[in-house]
Each structure stands twice: as C-alpha cells, then as structure tokens.
Amino acid sequence: MPHGFDKLLHHEPESSPSPPPRQKSTQSRYHLHVRQQPLAARACGAGDRDRRPVDPPPIVQILLLDFDSESQDDRDILQDPRFTVGCLLFPVSGSSAPSNPQDDQEPERDSEREKDGVARADDDLSTPLLSGKAFMSPFYVDADPDPNSAPTHPSSEYPQSPSLTSGPSNLRNASKLHQPATFFIFADLSIRSAGTYRLQFRLMNWGSVEDTGQSMPILAEAWSDPFRVYPAKDFPGMQDSSILAEGLKELGFVELKTRGKGKGKGRKRY
Template sequence: QTTSGKQYSFTVRQQPVHARMCGFGEKDRRPIDPPPILECVCLNYPSEQADQGSQPRPTRVKDPYLSVHVMLLDETGREECGLILSSSSRKQSERHGQPSSPEAGRTSPPAHRTASTQKVTRVLMGSLVTNSIQLEDDQGVEGSFFIFPDLSVRTEGRYTLKFTLFSLEGLSLAAASGTRANCIAEAVSEPFTVYTAKKFPGMLRSTELTKAFARQGYKVQVRND
C-alpha cells in the first residue's frame, strides 16, 4: 500500500527458465531466458468495507512513481546470492620490468609470476531497476508491466529472482528525512538453472508475450526457432 492508500497486486507474468553463465568478463553477457516480466494492477474495492468479504476490482495502473528492483536469491528463495569473491590474476613477465642487462636479469625475480587479488563482484548483471511501461499482452489486454531483458548471471547454479515493487512518491521529502522509498509488494520467481557453456541447451523460442511486446516497439530480442 502506498502513501496515497492504493493497494496493488504484483505478479510474475513470465518466469525465467534458464541461462548460460556469463563469467567474469564485462562484455560477454548471456541474458536470462525468457526475460522476466512482471505485472502490477491496482485493486479497487467497491466500498470502504474491504475487509468484510467484498471482492476487489483490478484496474490498470497508471502510476509514474512505481519501480521494481530485482535481486538474486538461492533456489529456495531465502538466501541472497548477489555478491561473490572473485580472484583476478596478473602475470608479471619480462615486459613488466624487463631487465636492462643480462647481469640484472640474473638477480631479478622469475620471469613469469602470478599475483592474485580478491574482490567482491556482483553475480547478477544488467539493469537491476526498471520502471513500468504500458503495453498490451498477447491477448490484447493493456496493462502495466516491468520487463528485465538484459539480466545475466556470472556463475552456474540454481537460483530464484526476488522482485520488489516500490514507490518513489514523495521520495524527495523521504530522502531529506533519511527514510527509504516505500516498499509496496514483493514477488519471487520460480527456480531457474544457469549452465556452463558446454551444458547450456540453447535459447528458447520467444514466448507470445515477448513477441507481443516487440511488435509494440519494446526493444527485446525475438527468436523464432
């Protein structure tokens, strides 16, 4: 529920199935397939006595303040897996501090030496926050959707995605007072598998929902085979 008193239903319309791990390079991104899609609808009750058995009437959301954040969890949906310690190796060879004479070379360290360092790295890559977009689904029904077309995972395993719907309504005042954005609802995806390159079975044919969004101009990759 937001500060304006609105109530929302927040669901995963398109579940992730699998992905090929993208490793620790910055350029080799392998998107989760199919792209996760969420939908938000506003629940309007016919009377103020919403807790006395009256059924809500869902309506399309037109709220510019709504955004969704995604984070990576384990297969059970209980433990966060968003960060990992990665080792980076740096080879020190003759081109790094090459000796100026044979005599200097004899007293220098071995020509090939590896220095390892560890750093904390994000496991889930891509755009982790997205805003709502008004589109028609594959049945022609207009709705408010949140799409994550470029998420990728660095390491193999079984995971889930946790999506948090929050409102930026009044955020400037909240920031001034030191409070956070208003969290409205959460949703967790079904488990999906991230494979190594050798085990990955290949990308799936695009769903009808993905194709419907692409036809309306949303930038998402479509596969027909």
Template sequence: MSSDSTPLRKHPIHLPGVQSVGRSRYAMRVVQQPNRARMCGFGEKDKRPIDPPPVVKVFLTGSSTDELSELQLSTLDASRLVVHCDLWSSNQSEDRNLVINPASLQGFLATRRGTAESSNPVQDIKPSNSEWRSTASPKGVPPKSANLPYKPLMSVIPLNDPSTTRTLVGSLSCSTQILQDDQGKWGCFAVFHDLSVRTEGRYTLRFTLMDLNEENLGMGMPGLLSVQDEVFSEPFTVYSANKFPGMTESTSMSRSFARQGIKIPIRKENLYVRPKEITSEADIKDTD
C-alpha cells in the same frame, strides 16, 4: 506451474536507504517466469540474458478484479512505480547477489604465497579463537603473551582481500510501463530483458515494487520510499557453456512487447535469417 500459484514469501528488504512507509496500494505477480540461462562469466562484454525475459505485472490490492481499469491506467504515472530485481537461492532462503571474482582470488593467493615464503614460519601460525580475542586491542597494542608473536595488522588482514562482484548483472531496476499483453489486454508491466547471471546453479529472482509518488516519500524525509510488495519467481537453472541446451523460442508475450518497442531479442525456432536474406523490417526484428 502457474505464476498465480507462486508462493509469496516475505523477507526483510535490504535495499540501501529504503524503508517501507504507508499502506500498500499495489501488488505484483510474475506473469512470465524465467526458465534458463547460460552463465555469462566474469567478463564485461559477454552477456547471456535469462530466457525468457522475466515479466511482472502490477495490480491493485483490495480490488475485486485485481486489474487496473482503463481509466486507472490512463491516469497512472507508471514511471513512478519502480521494480528492483535481485538474486536468491532456489528455495528463497538466502540471497546470491555477490560472488568472489576469480581474478582477484588468484592475486590474493599469489600474495599470500609470497608473504609465506618471506616470513618466519613461526609467524604464519594462525592463533586459535581465544587467541584472536586476546589480541583484539583497539589501539593495536602487541599481546603480552610470550607464546604468541606479535604480527602487524596488515599481515593479519591483507589489504588485497579477494573482491566480490555482483552475480546478477544488467538492468536490475526499471520503471513500469503501460503495455498490451499477448491477449490484447492493457496492463502495467515491468520487463527485465537484459538480466545475466555470472555463475551456474539454481536460482530464483526476487522482485521488489516501490512507489515513488511524492505523497509516499515519508512527508519529504529523504531515503524513505513506499515499498509496496515483493514476490519471487519460480526457480530457474543457469548452465555452463557446454551444458546449456540453447535458447527457447520467443514467447507470444515477448513478441507482443517487442512490437511495442521493448528491446527483447526475438527468435524463431530452428530458423536463422542471414543478413543478406533480410528483406523486411519484420525480418530485422526477428534477428535482433
């Protein structure tokens, strides 16, 4: 499916401290779609980048060609156009940005087991919905009902609840850059080259474009940014380690951006160059 046919579905933008102000001057399209990834798990060192790296292109709204002219590109401060990426379900209906860390869940369950063994069995009976409401006292006053023994708030809501962590890791926000694509055309791009997903499944990425130009900052009011556009990628699959089919050959767009200094890992299909066989700078780039 062409990236131009990707449906644009609007959702409320929930970036902290960000509100949409002013009229949109810019829009986006995904010009390199994510296809697959191997889940990176919950370690902090094992990163498995989404393949190929997603790329969005910024263009003008209301323009006959949609493209930024060479003059516009030469005067554009691309660093002030920032794109934020977050993770959504494959049907674009729910965000998938947080997941429970299994390590914290194990500690939580162990604590709960220890509490259950040291407590009176009667005190471990969970109250019904109506009983929850009847015991909700803002001052912590014990309930008067003789059928419901009072339990301190600490045992009702443990302080060591399982913690959540981000499902999508890496550089979630980046400034746009003026780059040449694989056809030699200049444009304004945002390249997400180091995104990883902790858990397997089917997902889509949502990209939100913000304009940080001073005239769009709500007349000096802090916390107001100009949200220009949002767009979703096509769905992609994150595999477990034993099901992952492997990385694909690097695209011509990725190669073009890598030659311009973007840190994209470049691969050759069915070819591995050992370190001792590296004889040129080009070989070094191909094995990064």
C-alpha cells in the same frame, strides 16, 4: 539511481543468515505477478562484453486490488512513470527453497557468499553474480498483447484466496479483453556463476520520497520460480519467444530480442 534505492536493495551484512527486515507496505492495493518466468541461463564471463541474458527474460506485471478498467484514476495509477521494480538474485540451496513465489520464506543464503543483499561469486567476493539492468521502469500498454495468459486483478470479493484467477470463469475472461497492463521487462540480466537461483522483485515508487520526504516503502514483492544457470558446455539453448514477448516488442519495447518459432538455439529441454 533515485535517492533511497541503494538502501532498499543493498542491506548491511547480517551476522546471521536470517533475512533482512521488510518494511510493511502502506499501499495494499499493489501486487506484483511474474508474468514470464525465467527458465535457464548460460553463465557469462566477468567482463561486460560477455553477456548471456536469462532466458526467457523475466517479465513482471503490476496488479491492483479491485482494479476498474473504466476508472481513469486506476488507469492513471498504471501509467505512473515513477514506479520502479528492482531485482535481487538469491542462490537456492538444495531443495529447501519454497516453490511458491508468494511464500513468506526466502531461499536459504550463505552469509559468506552474500554481501549488501547481492549474491556474489565464490572466487571473488567483490564481484556480484548478477549483472545488467536490475532496475526497470514501467512499460504501459492500452491492451494486453496476450490476453489468453493475462491474470485478472485480485478482488476483495474473494478474500479467501489470493489467487489471481479468483471468481467465475466468465467474469475472468471478459475482464481480460482489451485490458490495459503495465510491465517491468528484465531483458538485460546475466549471471556469472553456474547454479540454481531465484529472483526477487520489489515494487517501489520514487515519487513517495519526493511527495513526503520519508523513506521509500516497498509496495509489493514477488519471487520467481527456481531456475538453473548452466556452464557454457551444458547450456541447452535459447527458447522461442513467447506471444507476450513478441507482442511487447511490437508495441515498442525494442530492448527485447525475440526469436520466432523454431529459431531458438539448441532445442534441448531445460
């Protein structure tokens, strides 16, 4: 793990349930967008052999304020291999969790169930609930494999709204054709206890530590929607893979396990 990552994702225990302080971003151009939301998962066992990946696999995309696809500098930013997105798991208590991943609030957390910033199982506080690859490197593509669902990069021309679809529709649609994109694909996340959760994603660049010798800032954050983790007997089954997931696998992200139309198991609704 690059130097400084453990301190960013694993905070010291808090004496109160208030969220840990956030380090202000020094790179306001950076935004994270949860391109593919997790919907459900089957609770896995405590051993590494029983892996039950979150379905569908969360896919996070980096967006740049006023991105110019004709600018080589902007394309170079998207291709920077030093970017990393880390993932944290938070239990959701009742219906009090915010429904918008960009809200400043965080899901309610029980300080006795969370240690060092990682949700942990009730029956064994030494066992983290989230297992698998919680840090992902960027996966860059020259053209988005699913332009119909692609967000537009935010624009400073429309400061009244942080919406990813601001601006005239004809400009939005044209800007997404053959547009490069950088994804962080969490294809290997499992959760060990049934319940309702959200994932928090944090964008970092370990190059800033090498270049400046200072602590690494969090450049952007995003939250997933709440999703449910089921006991084995209640799990409704896996969904068919999305166009985006199929395209990313064809473009070289071989860790994605895709299921064609009608090949998902179960077929119950979440």
